Amino acid sequence: MVDTLENGQKKLAISDANKNAKYHYVTEEGERKTLKEAYYQWVSRLTMLLCILSLLFFTTASLVLFRMAPQVSVEPFLIIKQDNSESMVRYEVIAYDMASRNQMMETFIRQYVMMRNNILLDEREMQSRWFAGGIVNYMSMPDVYIAFNHETVSALSKYIKDGAVRDTEIISVSRIGGEKSPVWKVDFRTYDLQKDRDTGVDGRLVLKTHYWTASVTAFFIPQRIFMAKRFMNPLGFTVTRYSQTEVEIL
DSSP states (O other), rough: OOOETTTTTEEEEEOOTTTEEEEEEEEEEHHHHHHHHHHHHHHHHHHHHHHHHHHHHHHHHHHHHHGGGGOOOOOOOOEEOOOOOTTTTEEEETTTOOOHHHHHHHHHHHHHHHHHHHHHHHHHHHHHHSSTTTTTHHTBHHHHHHHHHHTTGGGGHHHHTTTTTTEEEEEEEEEETTTTTEEEEEEEEEEEEEOOOOOOOOOOOEEEEEEEEEEEEEEGGGOOGGGGTTTSSSOOOOEEEEEEEEOOOO
């Protein structure tokens, strides 16, 4: 093999025993170019292979997550303290056929009566409770909420202006008409703290106590369970009829 210089390029040639070059084999420039092309071709192939593997991995992971998503859910629990020991509790999944269904109904009725009667100085909080789309609206049938809106919501601005605050204390909750009756009787008292208008003294507050009896007809309606507010009302508690009257205590 001999080296020849032709047109400024170094060439490798195969020669015979007399060192006469018979034909050219390859040039150094062509050899270097071929190696670079092979290098970049393998790099591009490796990159493409990694992209395909990454795409397959993420596709597989997404399919696995989509299959597991229906099996993962956050469920509300009812925690009940046992009577024999304060350190013992019982966990029960909140469901339509739960064993403590009556206790849940009583709890919701207590909360509903308190939501209708409590008054805070926070206007935004009161709007979230009393106005359309609020808690009382969410737990009431349309006709029940319309009556409540006419009687109470219209007076909210007056309560806020007068600086009135009302706290509700439940005295007793009892079912009327048997174990399967949807009618409940609620006895409660309210503590009203507001400005004294009788004496006309500015800044003076007066605390008044009132006694009430409410009649509540309520059901658990699964069709009224909304996923967005599932933890607020997991059983679809709905009041279909409501009335309350003040009781005079002599």
